[in-house]
Amino acid sequence: MKKLTLADMGLVLPQDTLNNHPGVVCLANEERFTAAHFSEPLTTYATGWTDPENIWATIDAMFPGIQVSRRFEYKKKLNAKAFLSETDDIRAIGSPFKRVEYPGESATERTINKGLTVRLDRDDMTPGEEEATVGRLLARLGRNDLRRGVALVVAAATNSNKTWDTTAGKDPDQDVIADLITGGDARGISSNLVVYGESAWQKRALSHRAQDTAGGFASASLTPAQLAELLGVDGVLISRERYQSSASAKSKIVGAYVLMYFAQQNQSKDDASNVKRFWTPTESGRYRVYREEHAKFIDISVEHYSNIVIPSSLGVRMFTVS
DSSP: OOOOTTTTOOOEEEEEEEESOOTTTEEEOGOOHHHGBBOHHHHHHHHHHHOTTHHHHHHHHHOEEOOOSEEEEEEEEEEGGGGOSSSSSOOOOTTTOOOOOOOEEEEEEEEEEEEEEEEEEEOOOOHHHHHHHHHHHHHHOOOOOOOOHHHHHHHEEEEEOOOOOOOOOOOOHHHHHHHHHHHHHHHHHOOOOEEEEHHHHHHHHHHHHHTTTTHHHHHHHHOHEEEEEEEETTTEEEOOOOEEEESEEESSSSSTTEEEOOOOOTTTTSSSOSOOEEEEOTTSSSSSSEEESSSSEEEEEEEEEEEEEEEEOOTEEEEEEE
């Protein structure tokens, strides 16, 4: 599978040349990330920062985090080995039990240093602007990682096109249930997460309402938790996050997709899961903030270390809904 680049995902930003214009967000220059410019107050603010868009909560739900060192090794499970079965597991007197093995392909990875910098002009600053800038950078870094993760799941998924409209007899939930079974048969473990883009979620509700039946109205009003119980999964998530896709337009990150896969929470780096988000803490926690003073400018930089991977694409399913 082609490795996604920043350009592929529309995340092209100017490099930090140490002479960028005020207010311009740029890719942080790693050379400026030194202890001399570390800001403990702003890092403390970042640690306690509340995300108004819940982007990081969405990331944690869709791509469960696993804390690792910068460079690490993990197992890509050989799926078939986990489901082997035999009838010769009976031990004869004086004989040992049959010996079996669970080999797995080892993969070496590393977490990637990600960060952004904003230059603030001292003549144009207001009280609290440095803290507000940290919040904006954290939200932007989260939006970038969410887009990366969604792009990886979409690339790994087996897609089916679905039309959820006012046609009589349409049952969007039955479509999802059938695909969850298909994905579970391929993986050996049922999917535990279904992610609806906002457009797909709306089309699901309108399709149910259009049936003009008691069952249709009841299905249309199900909450995500109630739908999760009906589908037999741990969680149903509705993604409403957007990003600036052009100078004059915004796009939904998940949009008209329905994503179905296995994302185990509280997992180890070797547990079976379709997606994993490896992350490494900085010296000060999950994020680290730097504040570099100049005569007329202040550069605020936020960094973190993470890497989203797809250890196995087995059973990853997706609908593109129209």
